[in-house]
Amino acid sequence: MRGRKTPWEHGGVNGTLEELVISRTLRVPTPQGEAGTGEVAARQFDAALMSAGFKLSRDLLEWLSGLYEGDVIDVAVRVLKTVRTMAGDHVRHNVYFRNFPRNVPDTVDFWAECIQKWLLDPVSAADVRSAASQGWLNLLDFPDYGRYLHTYEEMLAAQDDLIASAKDRVTVLHLGESLDREVEELYVALAGSVTPLNDADLEALRVLAEHCVAGRQPDAIPVRENRAIVNAVRVKAGMPLLLDTVTDVLRLACALSDGDVTLMEPTRFRSLGRPLRRALLAGLDEVVRDSPAKLGDVSQYREEWKRLGERLHPHEFPAWPHAADVFAIARREKTARSFAGRVEMLVGEGDVAGAARLLGGAPGMLFRSADRLLRLTSGDERDAVFEAIEAAASGVSGRVVLSLREHLLNRPEKPGHARVFANRHGRGAVVVDARPPLGDDVRERLVALLDGEVARRLPEPGHLVVDPNVLDVALPLSGKATAAGMGVLPRGSVSPVEGELLRFFIYWKQAKARTDFDLSALMLDGDYLNPTWLSYTSLTEVGGEHSGDITSAPDGASEFIDLRLREIPARVVIPQVNVYSGEGFEQVAESFFGFMLRDSEQKGRPFEPRTVRMKSDLRGAGRVALPLAFLRGDDGRWRAKWLHLFLKGHIDYNQVEGNRLTTAALVRAVVERRYPTVRYLTDLWASKAGKVTVWDGQVPDEPVTFVGFERPQGLHEESRVFTPENLRDIVPA
Structure with a gap:
């Protein structure tokens, strides 16, 4: 029954800057401190990092070894906090079934046990009578359902230790330059990006722009949203603005009101002080004065301009009549034919040329x-x-x-x-x-x-070195098609899945209202038919187990699904996160998704950071999230296809059983769609290269252009490196 979980339904500023640099470049700004003998502390730091799936590069380990021990410890505390957050290890991941993935009960048996306890609980007698009279059972009324029945420490005590494997993830942290230089480089890279950024990177750009406003700037800021963020910082600092369209001014006003600079969502404009109003109107006047034809762009955002005019009061500034024309057109007091309108007129007349x-x-x-x-x-x-x-x-x-x-x-x-x-x-x-x-x-x-x-x-690459594992990664033509996180690839990318056990997980923490997220796995055959699933209504399915349903997360909650890849008859596995009730992905205090890979003998607690291959933020406008899909090819090997998609879903009570048809159709369309990949670009690049080498682990002595998943240690300092962290830079301007 909709509305209830029914048993019978299947269904400090420098610290912030340092954190931004490490999480986005995997470079640790050169640690400062007194000279000393910090070798022991550095190796202990390295060992602690390895428990989270990270490791110090040789250069970074050597640098830290030459510092005073106390300074090494200070660096370790900061860096460990950052990388554990990157991997999702900054929170406690408990599970409903303490021994998960062992001893997960059959769903019907589990519900029967919950019902028995409910019937025998004298406190719930009134609820029992009410349910009997109405003919339904609500899982949320069961005293043992949906909440942890053991502490995090008790769960850990029931788990075996993880057995280390050579296949565990090891992400190398490299020695960077000074913090100021690393911040400057990251700012220039984000501000000058030729592709749009995701929301997390836009926020990072705002922080970096405030720090770098008086320093080096990119040669150009081609993406309008990036320009709006930079302009918002420049206008507050009294610096000249970067404007060449009237819409640039509208985006700037949105940025100053903490609104949506993409103009996809309406912004509630704030009252601005007179200096800011003067700056916006002066900039607007200059744009229109130099190119009156740009007034044709006003009609596209007519309502937004009308609302902004109520905040800017252009009538108070008669010295800028061209700015006043913008608001007159928005109010339909004047007319200006848009550029698109002129084009459509010619097409309508048959003059396509x-x-x-x-x-x-x-x-x-x-x-x-x-x-x-x-x-x-x-x-x-x-x-x-x-x-x-x-x-x-x-x-x-x-x-x-x-x-x-x-x-x-x-x-x-x-x-x-x-x-x-x-x-x-x-x-x-x-x-x-x-x-x-x-x-x-x-x-x-x-x-x-x-x-x-x-x-x-494409620039001359010189000696081009390409890691074949990265060839099927889609070019990041928009950061909007990539969620923020660790090990995340652009939509359409394909990456190998190597391991016997696939475990994906979600974590969420509600902000104000009781919130229930449900992790599910939809399994389909090669024709995207014959669905089966793992969810709170189907705890054990062929080849997998669900960790149990948590229905509220005031202190944070986690759910897991474990799949034994060799035993799965399906050809397609689609992890799915449903908002069952409460706050959505953009309202909760925090939410993320990820997956781990393990060998069958590794055991370990439900969440082991060094086995995490990917962790991405869950932030989107829908109520059903589809982060990626796992596909088994004709060769029997599994691969991940990256989706980063959301379904609208219902306001509440979303379940995998209810949206499986929509999910299957959407995922199939994305899986079958072809994307420009690194392979396409490097094939073109090879024709301009002096030499092309397939990466085999041997580091060349000369400068190279390297394209791969990770930056190799020991590369020539003049080499240019493209990895998933900066893959947007490979897209030609």
Whole structure:
């Protein structure tokens, strides 16, 4: 019954800066302190790190060994706190069934035991009579259901020690430069990123920008959201603003009001002091004065401009009449034809080539419209559209070029195929693609143009060294398609899963209201049919166990699912996190998902940080989270396909049984979708390289361009390195 869990339903500032550097670069800013003999403390620090799956590089261990012991201990305390948070080991992970994964009962037997205790409990007599009269049983009324019946220490005492394995994760921490230099480099990298950042990185950028406002700045800030964050810091410091569109000013106002700089969600604008209002209106006036055509952009966010005008009071500043025009257009007192409107007028008149030439002044918009324009043309007019695209190519951002390339990878030859969409908040949807085909000749011509443009922009790599394990990682064309966390890859990436036991987990801590998250696993065959699942309604299924249902988390709660990969008959396993009741993913104080891999003989407590392969924040607009899927190939090997998706779900009572069809359709669409990968880029890069080497563990003596999962120790100091931590930098500008 909906609304109840029914047994019969299946279903300090420097510390912050240092933490940002370590978590995003795996570099420890050069530890400072007195010279001494800290070798013993450094090795103890290294051993403590290894229990969490981390290790000091040789250079970092050597540096710490030359410091005073007390200074080494101070560094160790800070760094251990950071890395344990990265791995999810900063909280206590208890389980409902103390011996999990051993002795997990059959679901029906467990519920029968709960009912028996309930019936025998004299305190619950009134509840029993009420249930008998209404004909239903509520799991939440059972005195032993949904809450821990033992302490964390009692759970640990019931578990065997973890047996170390050579397959356990070891993430190396490298010696960085000074804290100021590392902070500056990270700030420049985030601010100058050519791809949008996720929410966690945007917040990190704000902190870094406040520290670096008077220092070195990136050559350009191409992503508008990043520019808004930087401008919010600059305007408070009385520095010149970076504005070239009216929408830049609107985003800045959102940033000053702690609103959504992506403009996806409405912002409640704050009352701003007169100096800030003067700065925004002066900047707005300058943008419009220099290019009056930009007034056409106002109508896209008409309501937002009207609300902002109520806060800025432009009538109080007659010296800036061009700024006043923006708000007059928003109120429909004046008119300005938008650029998009002029394009649509030409298309409506049948002058598609003219529309393409006009779009040449907005190269990004032209590339986003390329499919449509080419479908509407033929012969000489189509050639004219291609000429416009070729002429504008150099002015398009690399991210947009690669996005169009991805679009063509998935352009069906015939209508009727599934088409998957995911918005900036990770909300996924699948629709039928009804567009007519482009034609092979058109597609091939456009593909050749795009590949040539990407290759042209790639810098000379010199000696290119590529780790083959990273080749199937999708290029991060948007940080919105990657959750914040450790070991997280962009949506569409494929990575190997090596181990006999797969265990995934969630942790959540409610902020104000009682909150119940449910971890489930949907298992499907190769055709995404014949579903079975593990959840609170199905504690033991073929090849797996559920740790038990926790229904409230005032002090934090965890749930686990254990899968023996060799025993699973399914070909697809989809971990799923359902908001059953209470706060959503964006309202709870904290929530994250992750998975561990172990060999069968390792044993250990339910959560062992050095076996954690991935841990990601759960932050999204839906009520059902789909972090990734596990797929078994024809070769029998398991691989992970990264999703980072959310389903809208219901306000309450979401269960795997109720959304399995939607989940299966969405996951299948993402799994079958093709993404531009590191393989695609390195294949183009190889043609410009002086030498190409497949990484075999041997460190070259010369500077190299290295692309892989981890930075090797001992690389030449002038080498350029791309790992998942900075993979966004591999996308050409």
